[in-house]
Amino acid sequence: MREKFLLIPIRFLFIFIVLGLIFTQVIRHPYYSRLSKDNAIRIIPIDAPRGTIFDRNNIPLVADRISFDVAVVYQELKNREKLIRLFKGLFDVPRKNIEDSLEKASLKPYAPVTIVEDIDKEKAFMLEEESFDIRGLVIQTKSVRNYLFKNVGAHVFGYLSEINEEELQNLREYGYRAKDLVGRDGLEKYYDKYLAGVDGGLQMQVDNKGRQVRTLGLKEPVSGKDLHLTIDINLQTVCDKALWGKNGAAIVMDPNTGEILALSSAPTFDPNIFIRPEDSSERVKLIRDRGRYPLLNRAISGVYQPGSVFKVVVASAALETARITLSTRFNCNGAYSIGNAKFACWKEGGHGSQNIIEALMNSCNVFFYNTGRTLGVEKLEGFARIFGFGKETGIDLPDETKGVAPGRLWKKAYKKDIWYEGDTINYAIGQGYLLVTPIQVLEMMAVMANKGSMVKPYLVKSVDTTEILSVNRRAVGLSDDAIRTVREGLYKVVNEENGTGKRAKVEGIAIAGKTGTAQNPLGRTHAWFSGFAPFDNPRICLAVFLEHGGKGGLEPSEMANEILQEAKSKGYL
Amino acid sequence: MIFDKRLVKDFDKALLVITFILCLGGVLMLHSATQAKGLIFIESYVFRQINWIVLAAAFLLIVINISYQKFIDISYALYAINIVLLMLVLILGRERLGAQRWFTVGNFAFQPSEFIKINFILTLANLLGSKKGRLEDAKMFFIPLVLLAIPFLLVLVQPDLGTALLLIPIFLAMAYVGGMRVKHLLILVIIGISALPFFWHFLKDYQKQRLLVFLNPNVDPLGAGYTIIQSKIAVGSGGLTGKGWLAGTQNQLNFLPERHTDFIFSVIGEEWGLFGALILILLYFLITRRGFDIVSSTNDMYGKLVAVGIVVLISLQVVINIAMTIGLMPVVGIPLPLVSYGGSSMLATFIAIGLLLNIGMRRSRF
Numbered sequence: 001m002r003e004k005f006l007l008i009p010i011r012f013l014f015i016f017i018v019l020g021l022i023f024t025q026v027i028r029h030p031y032y033s034r035l036s037k038d039n040a041i042r043i044i045p046i047d048a049p050r051g052t053i054f055d056r057n058n059i060p061l062v063a064d065r066i067s068f069d070v071a072v073v074y075q076e077l078k079n080r081e082k083l084i085r086l087f088k089g090l091f092d093v094p095r096k097n098i099e100d101s102l103e104k105a106s107l108k109p110y111a112p113v114t115i116v117e118d119i120d121k122e123k124a125f126m127l128e129e130e131s132f133d134i135r136g137l138v139i140q141t142k143s144v145r146n147y148l149f150k151n152v153g154a155h156v157f158g159y160l161s162e163i164n165e166e167e168l169q170n171l172r173e174y175g176y177r178a179k180d181l182v183g184r185d186g187l188e189k190y191y192d193k194y195l196a197g198v199d200g201g202l203q204m205q206v207d208n209k210g211r212q213v214r215t216l217g218l219k220e221p222v223s224g225k226d227l228h229l230t231i232d233i234n235l236q237t238v239c240d241k242a243l244w245g246k247n248g249a250a251i252v253m254d255p256n257t258g259e260i261l262a263l264s265s266a267p268t269f270d271p272n273i274f275i276r277p278e279d280s281s282e283r284v285k286l287i288r289d290r291g292r293y294p295l296l297n298r299a300i301s302g303v304y305q306p307g308s309v310f311k312v313v314v315a316s317a318a319l320e321t322a323r324i325t326l327s328t329r330f331n332c333n334g335a336y337s338i339g340n341a342k343f344a345c346w347k348e349g350g351h352g353s354q355n356i357i358e359a360l361m362n363s364c365n366v367f368f369y370n371t372g373r374t375l376g377v378e379k380l381e382g383f384a385r386i387f388g389f390g391k392e393t394g395i396d397l398p399d400e401t402k403g404v405a406p407g408r409l410w411k412k413a414y415k416k417d418i419w420y421e422g423d424t425i426n427y428a429i430g431q432g433y434l435l436v437t438p439i440q441v442l443e444m445m446a447v448m449a450n451k452g453s454m455v456k457p458y459l460v461k462s463v464d465t466t467e468i469l470s471v472n473r474r475a476v477g478l479s480d481d482a483i484r485t486v487r488e489g490l491y492k493v494v495n496e497e498n499g500t501g502k503r504a505k506v507e508g509i510a511i512a513g514k515t516g517t518a519q520n521p522l523g524r525t526h527a528w529f530s531g532f533a534p535f536d537n538p539r540i541c542l543a544v545f546l547e548h549g550g551k552g553g554l555e556p557s558e559m560a561n562e563i564l565q566e567a568k569s570k571g572y573l
Numbered sequence: 574m575i576f577d578k579r580l581v582k583d584f585d586k587a588l589l590v591i592t593f594i595l596c597l598g599g600v601l602m603l604h605s606a607t608q609a610k611g612l613i614f615i616e617s618y619v620f621r622q623i624n625w626i627v628l629a630a631a632f633l634l635i636v637i638n639i640s641y642q643k644f645i646d647i648s649y650a651l652y653a654i655n656i657v658l659l660m661l662v663l664i665l666g667r668e669r670l671g672a673q674r675w676f677t678v679g680n681f682a683f684q685p686s687e688f689i690k691i692n693f694i695l696t697l698a699n700l701l702g703s704k705k706g707r708l709e710d711a712k713m714f715f716i717p718l719v720l721l722a723i724p725f726l727l728v729l730v731q732p733d734l735g736t737a738l739l740l741i742p743i744f745l746a747m748a749y750v751g752g753m754r755v756k757h758l759l760i761l762v763i764i765g766i767s768a769l770p771f772f773w774h775f776l777k778d779y780q781k782q783r784l785l786v787f788l789n790p791n792v793d794p795l796g797a798g799y800t801i802i803q804s805k806i807a808v809g810s811g812g813l814t815g816k817g818w819l820a821g822t823q824n825q826l827n828f829l830p831e832r833h834t835d836f837i838f839s840v841i842g843e844e845w846g847l848f849g850a851l852i853l854i855l856l857y858f859l860i861t862r863r864g865f866d867i868v869s870s871t872n873d874m875y876g877k878l879v880a881v882g883i884v885v886l887i888s889l890q891v892v893i894n895i896a897m898t899i900g901l902m903p904v905v906g907i908p909l910p911l912v913s914y915g916g917s918s919m920l921a922t923f924i925a926i927g928l929l930l931n932i933g934m935r936r937s938r939f
Contacts, residue, residue: 002750003868003881007861010885013892014858017901018851024809024899025847032809039806040822207826 041216042204045177048197049143051224053157053187055233056261056461062157062188062271064143068124071112077136086130090123091116111210112138117277125484145181147271149233152240155297156231157457158186159271184274185295187227187459188396194463197224225464230259238566239264242559247271247292247547249299249438252563254572255446255532256539257471258455260395261572262563265298299401300393303435305543307518307552308363308500309528310384310430312444312486313370315356315382319482323374326485329353332366336425340539343369343425346517351570352546358490363500363515365429372428377419380427381407386476387444388454389436395457402439406433431519441530442543446515448487449532449541452478491535501529503557506564509573513560515552524548529556533564533573540567541543584637584934588863591856592911592926596626598853599837599912605819606840607914618833618914625916629923636927640935644928645702645875648695652720655692658685659727680703684917686736689724691925693740694747694882696720701751702875703844708752714761717748732777735905739889741765746885747878750868787903800836803828804898808850815846833914835906838898853912854895860926861888867933876932883925 001453023033030367053062070087077083080102099117105113119127124139132138145160158183163171168178176182177199183189205213239250243266252262269286272278286294296302318324334350336343345351345365351358359367372380384390404410409421411433426432439457447454456472490512493501500515513531520526523552527549532538542563544556567573600619607618614620636644644651662676662685676683700717707713721744729737745758773781786798807823816822821843823829832840842850864884871877887910894909896902908915910922 002752003877006746006750006881006885007865010888014861014890015852017892017895017899018854020896020899020901021808021842021847021854025842025850026806028809029812032806033812035806036810037821039803039828040826131795148864205822205826208828213826275857334887 003299005358005439018045019323021274023420033542040058040207041206042210042212044204046200046202046219046221047143048199048221049223050145050193050197051226051464052169053195053227053229055229055231055236055332056259057232058228059232061149061153061231062145064149065146066141067118068121069114069140069142070119070124070127071114071138071140072102072105073109073112073136073138074102074107075136077102077105077134083134083137086127086134087116090127091119092319098453100164108210112140114140116426118144120324127141134466144270145275149237150272151268151270153231153233153236153264154186154268154271155299156186156229156236157271158188158190158398159274160183160188160273184295185399185558187229188271190396191227191460191463195224195227198222202287214551226489227460228462229459230254230261230461231263231459232261232570232572234570235563235566236262236264238262238269240266242544242562243268246549246555248545248549249297249302250542250544250559250563251439251442252540252542252567253442253446253457255455255538256473258446258457258473259461259538260457260459263299263459265296265302267292267294269294291478297399298545298547299438300395301437302547303401303403303437304526304547305432305434305518305520306430306436306441307516307526307528308430309441309444309514309516309530309552310436311360311363311368311428312448312490312514313383313387314368314375314380314428315360315486315489316387316478316482317379318371319373319485320383320478321375321379323379324356324371326355326357329355330359330367330370332364334366336366336369338421338425343422351528356485357489357492360486361496362515363493368428369425372424373421375424375428376405376428377424380424381405381410384434384449386478387447389434389440389444391472393437393439393443393457395439396459397450397534400439401437403437406432406434409527429517438543438545441516441528441545442541445530445532445543446541447476447485448490448512449538452476452480452483453485487512487535494531500553501557503553504529504531504560504564506533506561506568509533509564509568511564513557515557517550518551520548522548525550527552527554527556529560531560533567540564540572580934583936584908585863585930588860588930588933590916591859591863592923593854595856595911598841599909602837602840602844602912603833603914605821605844606824606829606837608819609825611828621916622914622919625919628916629919632920633927633930635921636924637931637934639931641876641879641928641931642844644695645699645879648692651692652696655685655689656723656727658887659689659724659731662686663727663730682916684915686728686731686733687915687917687921688744688924689728690736690739690886691883691921691928693720693724694743694879694886694925695928697744697747698875698878698882701747701878705752705874708748709754711754711757714752714757715725717744729775732780733906734776734780735893736790738905739893739907742889743882743885747882749876750881751874783904787900788912791825800830801897801900803830804836804839805900807839808899811843811846811850811860813847814850815842815844817898818844820844835894835904835908835913836898837913838895841912842898850895853917854891857888857891857910863933864929867929867936871936873932873936876936880929880932883929886925887922912921 049064052060055061084098101115128139161184163176163180163182183192200219203217205216207213233251239262243250243264246266248266250264253260273282331353332345332350334345334348349366351362354364354367384405392400392402411417413418423432453473453475493499494504494511494513501513504513511531511533512535516528518526527546530543531550532541544559546556549555603622605617725737725740807829823843824840829836829839861884868877868880890907890910893902893907897904908918
């Protein structure tokens with residue numbers, strides 16, 4: 001009867017496997033269930049197209065376009081040699097490159113691996129037909145950013161590049177993934193979260209070799225929102241072209257609303273080179289160009305001495321505080337002295353006796369040395385701030401700088417020194433420690449154009465159909481008399497025979513403005529022109545700046561003339 | 574062939590029915606495991622398996638018509654023939670999966686190691702039965718051990734570690750029931766265990782790898798550990814009720830290797846869940862129980878010993894096969910009886926069950 005005992009270990013073994021199964025299928029079920037899904041389910045991301053950027057007349061400026069990539073599914077590739085010969089003929093790439101790419105493709109034999117990116121549409125259609133003969137050849141499409149006007153408006157749009165590790169950590173919650181392109185500068189950066197959209201995905205079931213078996217689900221990508229700009233691309237093109245070959249900036253604004261019609265910085269670049277992988281050397285050249293800094297948006301991020309354009313502030317301050325009146329006259333004999341120090345006027349021999357209007361027209365330094373001293377540094381600093389210097393204008397672009405509107409305290413803090421009378425003299429003609437951005441100069445001039453009101457500049461009118469209420473207009477608190485007097489001086493700058501800005505004059509338009517020629521420690525003088533038109537009811541306000549550009553009365557005034565003519569032909573004036 | 578009434582009365586119909594239920598379930602699972610290959614029906618695994626079942630049923634019919642005593646009488650001859658075949662396999666056999674286990678006769682891949690299990694049982698029963706009452710003597714161990722050692726070594730070098738090791742518990746169970754002293758058997762086990770490190774050197778690299786992988790499947794997750802990891806995922810993801818017939822992703826998407834043969838249970842666990850698996854195990858346990866009933870009710874020592882050997886053979890194959898699919902035992906090439914795809918295994922199992930029925934229906938004649 002020994003067999004009776006034999007049943008005991010056998011029973012025990014059966015219980016053993018039953019317990020094992022309960023452990024595996026009940027207790028560990030959630031774990032294995034997840035592993036099973038990980039095995040069989042792949043998410044293939046579908047990029048959401050970025051929003052399109054339109055100009056004020058609905059002309060598309062930046063849009064996604066379809067790019068055609070040639071990919072190879074290595075497993076299905078039969079005639080390798082034929083493929084290499086075909087590619088060599090079509091794309092003019094070294095045989096070595098093609099073979100390297102195929103080598104890469106052999107590592108993931110079941111997935112399409114891109115061999116040549118972004119080929120011509122015609123070649124893509126031709127290859128699509130060939131792909132019947134050459135198995136394993138796949139034409140894939142993806143959308144890529146296209147800056148339609150190439151290097152025109154580059155600093156307004158900015159550019160895209162791959163998200164970096166740190167940003168990914170910060171932005172993961174907002175749906176950003178590795179390899180995503182994010183806005184790096186300009187509107188692409190400032191409005192990135194609107195432009196970017198939400199990526200979708202295709203949920204695929206795959207087999208053990210990673211081959212796609214069936215689609216389980218689709219999450220449609222949500223396109224990014226479109227931006228409608230205040231920019232007029234024609235005016236933008238004129239500004240960009242006027243600056244071609246120079247270093248500088250030009251900005252055109254509607255002073256009533258703050259709408260920026262054009263914003264140029266030179267040298268410029270083509271944002272498309274940040275998209276195409278084969279342009280990496282050009283990209284590096286651009287980033288490393290320490291001499292010219294082409295990526296710097298000089299219009300909002302470059303700071304310079306304003307020179308004589310700042311006399312608008314000094315004149316307004318003196319009239320407003322009644323330190324001088326229309327009848328106050330100072331005599332200019334070509335130089336001004338305090339103690340041993342001698343400050344020259346730009347005109348040898350001097351301008352003689354002048355009132356404020358004549359001094360503005362002639363841009364007489366000696367008159368403003370006197371005026372500056374009667375005002376004192378506190379008033380100069382205070383009025384510089386009233387006109388917007390020393391703080392950002394708040395334009396909807398990233399990396400705006402605020403410049404420096406110096407004062408006693410500032411000098412103590414940053415230069416560890418007291419304020420000298422000579423500093424005030426320099427301040428009065430926009431020299432010395434004062435540093436401004438071109439857009440601040442534009443804003444200053446807009447106060448004159450608006451007869452005492454300041455507007456906030458902006459570039460985006462609406463996101464999709466949602467209007468952005470950006471018009472932000474407020475009086476700065478100057479009396480009408482002061483404004484009228486300064487405006488008269490500005491009118492004469494352009495319209496009088498010996499006005500410094502007469503080259504800006506366009507027949508049939510009443511233009512007012514101010515030139516500036518700023519000495520700076522780095523070399524040749526910076527050249528400025530800022531003005532507005534028509535005089536009585538201005539619709540255009542502009543600022544032109546040339547880095548080391550010589551005299552404000554020459555090139556910048558001529559460029560302003562060009563821009564104003566274009567504005568006239570487009571019906572803005 | 575006319576059975577007398579007594580034979581019909583003692584024929585265990587339930588055992589036969591359970592056998593066919595398991596075959597049917599096996600065919601369903603085989604369809605699920607192989608449908609992705611897209612073969613036409615007459616070339617499909619299902620069709621071939623059905624042919625094997627029909628052929629095996631015919632063998633079973635023959636086996637139950639001849640008294641099991643006749644098989645025991647010719648057991649030494651069968652044993653000798655089988656040993657020769659095992660040797661021939663080593664010389665001529667086709668190499669599959671790193672092991673030489675097959676002869677190819679026409680389209681039939683004949684696997685002598687499946688039959689040595691039965692012939693070993695018959696021969697050992699013959700030997701132990703003839704020495705009934707004298708087995709208390711330790712000297713009596715020598716010849717039975719030689720009988721074990723020859724097929725053990727031949728199967729081991731094929732190499733088929735699982736089948737070789739399976740012979741040992743069969744030997745121990747039969748020797749125990751035959752009347753050998755427990756003390757002697759224990760000493761034998763202890764000697765065997767202490768000889769294990771010595772056997773390690775006889776193992777092929779892939780066998781060593783399998784044993785190491787059993788201890789930690791993650792040592793080689795894409796190589797040797799892959800099968801066991803994917804099998805555990807399949808069974809575990811099946812949960813209580815399974816993913817449904819033909820709907821197991823591990824199975825249908827080809828993540829499970831060997832799933833129509835040794836790993837068919839992974840498919841069952843995945844698609845039919847714990848409930849399906851428990852029903853399957855219950856059916857096997859019923860075979861074991863009916864087998865033990867036959868052992869107990871047989872007075873003939875020869876019949877008793879053959880029945881014990883067969884019950885241990887079937888139940889251990891079931892336990893080892895299932896245990897290896899959920900990582901409780903190393904992966905050794907043991908099929909799931911009646912369910913795994915394979916002609917030799919199907920024939921051998923049907924012959925074994927035929928012998929069991931044979932002993933059951935003739936238990937009161939001796």
